[in-house]
Amino acid sequence: MKEGYYEEDSDFMPYYLLQKELKQKVISYNDIKGEVRYIAGADVAYNDATKKMVGALVVLDANTLQVVEQQVHEMEVTFPYVPGLFSFREVPPLVEAFKKLQTKPDLIICDAHGMAHPNGMGMATHLGLELDIPTIGCAKSWLVGIYDKSLLGLERGATQPMMWDSKIVGVALRTQDNVKPLFVSVGHRVDLQTAIDWVLKMSPSYRQPETTRQADHLVNSVMKERMEIDFMGDEAVEEPI
DNA sequence: GCGACAG
DNA sequence: ATCTTGTCGC
Numbered sequence: 381m382k383e384g385y386y387e388e389d390s391d392f393m394p395y396y397l398l399q400k401e402l403k404q405k406v407i408s409y410n411d412i413k414g415e416v417r418y419i420a421g422a423d424v425a426y427n428d429a430t431k432k433m434v435g436a437l438v439v440l441d442a443n444t445l446q447v448v449e450q451q452v453h454e455m456e457v458t459f460p461y462v463p464g465l466f467s468f469r470e471v472p473p474l475v476e477a478f479k480k481l482q483t484k485p486d487l488i489i490c491d492a493h494g495m496a497h498p499n500g501m502g503m504a505t506h507l508g509l510e511l512d513i514p515t516i517g518c519a520k521s522w523l524v525g526i527y528d529k530s531l532l533g534l535e536r537g538a539t540q541p542m543m544w545d546s547k548i549v550g551v552a553l554r555t556q557d558n559v560k561p562l563f564v565s566v567g568h569r570v571d572l573q574t575a576i577d578w579v580l581k582m583s584p585s586y587r588q589p590e591t592t593r594q595a596d597h598l599v600n601s602v603m604k605e606r607m608e609i610d611f612m613g614d615e616a617v618e619e620p621i
Numbered sequence: 622g623c624g625a626c627a628g
Numbered sequence: 629a630t631c632t633t634g635t636c637g638c
Contacts, residue, residue: 385626424628424629425628425629425630426628426630427630428629428630433629452629459626461627461629463626463627463628464626466625466627466628467627470628490627491627491628492628493628496627497627498626501625502627503627503628515624519627519628521626521627521628522626522627523625524625524626526625563627
């Protein structure tokens with residue numbers, strides 16, 4: 381962890397220390413066994429009213445990009461949103477959703493950072509370690525890392541390395557011409573170039589990879605269903621008079 | 622010159 | 629993340 385990111389007396393210190401321990405186990409070289417046939421997207425949605433969250437994993441065929449299987453898991457929100465400790469909030473429901481999958485993915489693309497994180501332990505990395513599955517961090521917005529915005533080309537495929545703590549921790553990647561870049565980094569058991577290649581391959585027509593889009597749609601629809609059910613439940617008890 | 626804080 | 633209308637472009 382680069383100094384100056386969190387208070388030494390933070391209540392969350394135990395979690396930062398746990399990240400430092402976990403970081404020792406991260407594999408940042410290509411450790412994908414065999415051919416990548418299935419790639420999953422992961423996402424989580426929240427409901428402030430009920431304090432519930434829904435995590436989803438959607439498995440796509442790596443070549444056709446068609447959905448092969450999808451699983452969700454709903455549970456109570458157990459950890460607050462703290463930049464840098466995001467994984468402690470979202471990994472639990474994703475691990476549960478993963479357990480339900482019949483088709484285990486060869487790779488998971490997360491809607492969050494991997495090593496491009498103050499402690500080198502973003503959600504993608506944490507999830508990868510937890511599941512022992514190769515993961516890629518693919519976030520929509522910047523968290524850490526210095527890069528030269530003026531050197532980032534406007535065309536799809538353009539990249540600029542992001543430096544943090546004197547190391548390249550990821551890249552700003554343009555997945556479509558003239559769109560805001562995505563921030564790609566190693567999660568676990570993949571190298572940066574492999575991560576970039578897969579994100580591009582999974583993003584043929586939109587800014588976000590198809591994996592993330594599918595997972596996003598799923599959690600939103602499930603969340604909407606849940607809210608309607610809750611609403612009907614309230615009506616049912618109010619109505620009889 | 623300063624600063625950027627995932628979802 | 630989530631809350632939300634109109635609006636720009638293919």
